[in-house]
Amino acid sequence: MSTLERNHVLQEINDLLANHGFETSHIYDRSCFDMMARRKLLLLLLKVLVNIDGINGLQAQEIKKLSHAFLASPLIVGLKSKSEYLEEDVVYERHGIPVIALDTLKNMIIEEEYPEILADRGGYYVQINGEILKEVREDYNLSLKDLADLAHVSRETIYKYEHGIVRACPETAMMLEDILNLKITLSIDLFKVPDHDKKHDIHKEQVNKNIKNSHPQKLIDLGFGVIPTQKTPFDALAKLEQRKITKTADNALITNLERNRNQRTLKRMAISLKDLSLISGSDAVFILDNEKIKESLEGIPVIKSWEMGEMETPSELMKMIKERKN
Incomplete structure (x- = not known):
């Protein structure tokens, strides 16, 4: 993506937000962030990158400390990682800041649909609502082992899902949802203000x-x-x-x-x-x-x-x- 294309993306984001109730700032090309946007109590601090691997730790630290001071949600919108294009409705992360594709941002703003899949080392993961999983399992009179056998995982894995100890791969989560006939995965709230880091x-x-x-x-x-x-x-x-x-x-x-x-x-x-x-x-x-x-x-x-x-x-x-x- 050339500078011209990047500017086009920034303008597209500005129009998207402005058309959906946000007040938007000017675009600051030489700043660690590109723009701010506010809708009621929600304040976004946005950065647009061609390659999301281009951001370094110092830049990320600057964005995070500004987000903390302003009580804003930091968000990077990117095109690709190395040579691979970012996938829609997947959340990536660089130096503790969430990263998404432009289409993911559009889904969040227009449809109010938030992504559930997190890209991390080793693959893709989702967070399971452990309380719902346990409640529905018990309603079906299924033991930990019963549900584990149906989902082709270990009893210990189901226990960890229920107690929020580990995340699940999307395929396992889908299998559990099919078995229980209920949605059990959690959306990722990218508009949440990050917890204060000491x-x-x-x-x-x-x-x-x-x-x-x-x-x-x-x-x-x-x-x-x-x-x-x-x-x-x-x-x-x-x-x-x-x-x-x-x-x-x-x-x-x-x-x-x-x-x-x-x-x-x-x-x-x-x-x-x-x-x-x-x-x-x-x-x-x-x-x-x-x-x-x-x-x-x-x-x-x-x-x-x-x-x-x-x-x-x-x-x-x-x-x-x-x-x-x-």
Whole structure:
């Protein structure tokens, strides 16, 4: 898939989402993610790849930490792995991020049909609803061995299915469904926000130490966790540590920190900040030393470093951002 074809896929995804109730962001070709999309409480962080093996661990880590900060669902849409095209309604994975084909995304958005098959090392697998399996087996007065013999697996395997210890191959799952005359496989909820990984806290503490003498230190002193980013339209994310996390990321700040940028560059960045702020539901702010720039830039609040130095509580910062945004 050439750059032109990739852009076509991105546009197709944008149209697909926009036609089904999503608000979509601009497309960010030089970012670790390509676009954001929101529908009510669902926020997607999307990346499109020609070859899904092209993403490395650092890029994936960046996407995952952004997803955690924004309470978003990360998703990679790809064309192929090596020389093999991705199969429809199969979920692949790269560095802990789910990967699907474009047709799979269409099925999810248009038909609300979610994939059940996961491609992993060694083949394809499905997750069986162990509680349903056990309940129906007992309703049929079948022992573990009885059902195992009918499905041509071991008694121990049926036990593991019922207790969620192992996944099943699709063929075995289909055989069990035929025997029991009931659907027992579980769909994969790709729109679920991933569970918080404690590694993020460790990484964040290390980052905060590294930036101790820079502008973000004041945000840290005010009680924000600060996550510097790379290959994004902003310089860092800041999120109140002590506030109870809700289903929205309303306490995440998209910050742009002073890096001796000229006003023209800052204006271009402000357009991206406003776009992503609207989609993510987060506040955007510039933290600058430039005295020539007043209280806002292209609608994005501007806080001067000396103003930050006089603040004692996070509410003072949030109040100033709200005032200058309005």
